[in-house]
Amino acid sequence: MKTHVYRPLIVVLVIVGSILLARQFVVPPDFGVYERGFMYSYYRRSNEKEWEEFKVKYRTKQYCKDCHSDKYEPIVSSKHKVIQCENCHGPALEHPQDPPKLTVDKSRQLCLRCHAKLPYPTSLRGKLKGVEPAQHNPGMECSMCHNPHKPDMEGW
Amino acid sequence: MKFTRRDFLKTALSGTIASVLPLGGLRILKPGEVRAEIEKTNVRWGFLVDTYKCVGCGFCVKACKLENEVPYDAPVTRTWIERYVILKDGRVFADTPMGGRDGFVSLKVRETEIKPADIAKAFFVPKLCNQCEKPPCVQVCPVGATYQRADGVVLVDRSWCIGCGYCIMACPYGVRFFHPVYRTAEKCTFCIHRLVKGMKTACVQACPFGARQVGNLKDLNDPITKVILNERVAVLKDEYGTKPQVYYLGLDKNVR
Numbered sequence: 159m160k161t162h163v164y165r166p167l168i169v170v171l172v173i174v175g176s177i178l179l180a181r182q183f184v185v186p187p188d189f190g191v192y193e194r195g196f197m198y199s200y201y202r203r204s205n206e207k208e209w210e211e212f213k214v215k216y217r218t219k220q221y222c223k224d225c226h227s228d229k230y231e232p233i234v235s236s237k238h239k240v241i242q243c244e245n246c247h248g249p250a251l252e253h254p255q256d257p258p259k260l261t262v263d264k265s266r267q268l269c270l271r272c273h274a275k276l277p278y279p280t281s282l283r284g285k286l287k288g289v290e291p292a293q294h295n296p297g298m299e300c301s302m303c304h305n306p307h308k309p310d311m312e313g314w
Numbered sequence: 315m316k317f318t319r320r321d322f323l324k325t326a327l328s329g330t331i332a333s334v335l336p337l338g339g340l341r342i343l344k345p346g347e348v349r350a351e352i353e354k355t356n357v358r359w360g361f362l363v364d365t366y367k368c369v370g371c372g373f374c375v376k377a378c379k380l381e382n383e384v385p386y387d388a389p390v391t392r393t394w395i396e397r398y399v400i401l402k403d404g405r406v407f408a409d410t411p412m413g414g415r416d417g418f419v420s421l422k423v424r425e426t427e428i429k430p431a432d433i434a435k436a437f438f439v440p441k442l443c444n445q446c447e448k449p450p451c452v453q454v455c456p457v458g459a460t461y462q463r464a465d466g467v468v469l470v471d472r473s474w475c476i477g478c479g480y481c482i483m484a485c486p487y488g489v490r491f492f493h494p495v496y497r498t499a500e501k502c503t504f505c506i507h508r509l510v511k512g513m514k515t516a517c518v519q520a521c522p523f524g525a526r527q528v529g530n531l532k533d534l535n536d537p538i539t540k541v542i543l544n545e546r547v548a549v550l551k552d553e554y555g556t557k558p559q560v561y562y563l564g565l566d567k568n569v570r
Contacts, residue, residue: 192349193464198452205471212507215381216516240522245373249380271371272522273416278399278436280564282523283369283418291419306360 215249218242222250233307246306266291269300355464359504359558360531362538362547363440367525370395370438372417377520379415381505390491391415392502393442393517396567399423406568414438420427438471438570440526442517443468444491444550446559450499451481451490460499466531466559468507472498486554504528533557 165183177236188203222243223230233239244250245258246268323471378393379386395414399407407423418438421428449468452460459474460481470481475498482490482499493500505515509528513519518526538561541547547561549569562569 189458191344192461193355194462198449198462199464201456202471202474205461205469205474206463209469209503209506210510212382212503214364214508214511214513216377216488216531218513218519242373242520242522244408245377245520245522249377267416267419270419271373274368274417274419276370276371277430277433278435279433279437280366281369281437282367282525284436286369293511 172277215248216242216244218244225254229307236307238306238309238311264299264301266298266300269304269306273300317352322393356532357465358531359466359509359559360529360538360540360542361442361445361504362527362529363560363562364525364527364568365437365439365562365564367523368395368438369523369525370397370414370418371522372414373520373522374440374517374526375413375415377516378502381508381516382503384500385494386415386437388494390494390500392489392500393440396439396441396569397423398434398566399428399436400430400434400566400568401428408568411523413439435510435566437564437566439562440517441487441489441550443504444487444556444560444562445502445504446510447557447559448555450484450486450554450556454480454484458482463506467504467509468501469503469506470499470501471512472496486551486556487558 184203186202189201190203192199192201192203219242220232226243230243233241234241245265247262250260251257253260270291272283272286273288274291276283278284297304323415327406329561372395375391375393375395378384379391382392384390384392391413394410395418396408397414397418398408401407407426407428409423411418421430445466445468447466452462452468455461456478457474457476459471459476461471462468471511472493477492479492479499482492485501490499490501492498502508505513505517508515508519515526515528518528527538529536531539531542533539534543541553541563544563547563548565548566549558549561551558
């Protein structure tokens with residue numbers, strides 16, 4: 159074979175070879191085709207584990223109830239039993255170690271999420287007790303008169 | 315040649331077996347298929363949204379953002395709530411201020427004052443990733459950075475995503491977005507880190523009224539599977555053929 163054919167052929171082969179070699183190092187060993195076939199599951203398998211180990215921040219009522227039973231007991235017998243502690247108190251994370259104190263959202267805005275009156279006929283929102291925010295003691299925090307843990311205003 | 319009764323029975327029996335034996339039984343499986351058979355999962359996560367129960371409080375959006383480290387004040391979110399107000403004269407108003415993160419506290423929809431007497435129907439529709447059975451966002455990924463788990467959840471590999479944005483364009487539900495910090499495609503993970511620990515997703519947990527529910531669609535005794543099988547449910551954009559697995563009770567034709 160003549161060299162003008164031979165030489166570029168070697169160059170091409172070297173390029174292809176080095177790409178294949180580089181691929182061995184760049185592509186993770188667990189990268190491949192899994193359960194759903196090439197179209198839907200062609201990926202790096204260990205990424206599933208990485209997502210599964212993502213940190214849980216909202217720990218649910220069950221996490222709060224043992225230490226804060228004095229707050230937990232009244233709320234579970236009230237209409238606010240459907241609301242998670244963390245909805246107002248913020249995610250528990252590793253409380254009480256980290257953070258030692260949670261920041262409570264006592265803002266008017268928080269209560270108005272449900273209790274701003276919206277007369278929507280085909281939604282549960284229309285059936286919730288609500289106020290007109292501009293008329294009902296504007297500028298005051300709801301918790302000055304209402305106890306969010308005992309919303310029926312008993313003993314208040 | 316003598317053809318005995320024994321020969322006849324033998325021939326008839328082997329002929330029957332040969333014709334009954336399906337050719338599929340002799341198929342050679344690909345390595346992936348073999349693995350799939352061995353590790354076969356009996357879990358398929360699905361979601362049920364009851365739009366009658368949703369009050370638009372936005373606790374789900376808040377919880378999702380904090381749980382999944384989605385920048386709180388950036389105009390991106392993995393889940394959001396849409397409000398639809400349909401007037402008696404047929405006009406439709408819809409909005410989702412900050413994805414409904416801070417709830418809906420005013421009758422105003424996009425600066426339009428609406429009189430309560432004019433409302434024919436009004437409701438809230440929570441939205442999130444549909445974890446489609448045939449996810450178009452996964453099909454278009456040129457590098458294999460997004461994939462569907464055996465339990466149906468579609469995830470993004472942040473270390474592998476090149477940020478080309480094809481998947482964001484491909485999703486008919488507008489669920490994907492760029493994560494402002496990681497600069498990769500981002501989407502709802504169905505809180506897979508919570509589901510594998512036996513917990514509910516952050517949004518389901520935060521919902522006070524049970525408007526959002528998550529469950530295993532392969533378990534016939536799962537409360538949400540029962541509802542999906544027995545009640546009148548709908549999915550979003552069925553005509554796209556993506557086979558979404560988030561089912562809605564009380565969906566309206568104005569919801570897209």
